[in-house]
Amino acid sequence: KAGVTQTPRYLIKTRGQQVTLSCSPISGHRSVSWYQQTPGQGLQFLFEYFSETQRNKGNFPGRFSGRQFSNSRSEMNVSTLELGDSALYLCASSLGLAGGPEELFFGEGSRLTVL
Amino acid sequence: AQSVTQLDSQVPVFEEAPVELRCNYSSSVSVYLFWYVQYPNQGLQLLLKYLSGSTLVKGINGFEAEFNKSQTSFHLRKPSVHISDTAEYFCAVSDLGSARQLTFGSGTQLTVLP
Numbered sequence: 001k002a003g004v005t006q007t008p009r010y011l012i013k014t015r016g017q018q019v020t021l022s023c024s025p026i027s028g029h030r031s032v033s034w035y036q037q038t039p040g041q042g043l044q045f046l047f048e049y050f051s052e053t054q055r056n057k058g059n060f061p062g063r064f065s066g067r068q069f070s071n072s073r074s075e076m077n078v079s080t081l082e083l084g085d086s087a088l089y090l091c092a093s094s095l096g097l098a099g100g101p102e103e104l105f106f107g108e109g110s111r112l113t114v115l
Numbered sequence: 116a117q118s119v120t121q122l123d124s125q126v127p128v129f130e131e132a133p134v135e136l137r138c139n140y141s142s143s144v145s146v147y148l149f150w151y152v153q154y155p156n157q158g159l160q161l162l163l164k165y166l167s168g169s170t171l172v173k174g175i176n177g178f179e180a181e182f183n184k185s186q187t188s189f190h191l192r193k194p195s196v197h198i199s200d201t202a203e204y205f206c207a208v209s210d211l212g213s214a215r216q217l218t219f220g221s222g223t224q225l226t227v228l229p
Binding site (some may be wrong): 004031033035036042043045050055056058090092094096101102103104106107108109 | 149151156157158159160161164166182205207209212214215217218219220221222
């Protein structure tokens, strides 16, 4: 079956602009999580969405936001971009079952460069 | 709050040699433990996970890891590596209540030399 699809794969923005990244989870998966990967800070959890509701949120400023649609596709938005927002943004999907852990299936990421 | 420390940022090893990638964690609550692998320009792939039970966990591609509660460690091992194992490896933890909110270590770049 198709994996997690993230678009766009690469993009370049300038400071002050905003960006929207998209993630299509594996069919049947209802949970989508977002992570930021940078050389300095490593992999950091941004937020998780399940059934169109944010279920968990990491320690990022309000400029970072997301949403999930009824078909489980998710978008994340970063407003007023800063140079430090340059990163690989990874989306991961899972079934979203309550209780124990699940395997997260990661997309290939969207690489954002802020100039 | 949890934290994960991967003690080696880079590990070079010759092909067919054994390798151990070290991971220590800190948490005030019970956790789940994971190892993920990231190949260049790709996302992360789960190698193995520890939830409970046997402390020796076997994963894909011949990797295994041992959970040591007293030393709060979860080291990854492979008895004989291949060139194709060259990648970055991440250790991660999550607490029982936030299973999809992973805290990752800084990663270990494994380079297998011919």
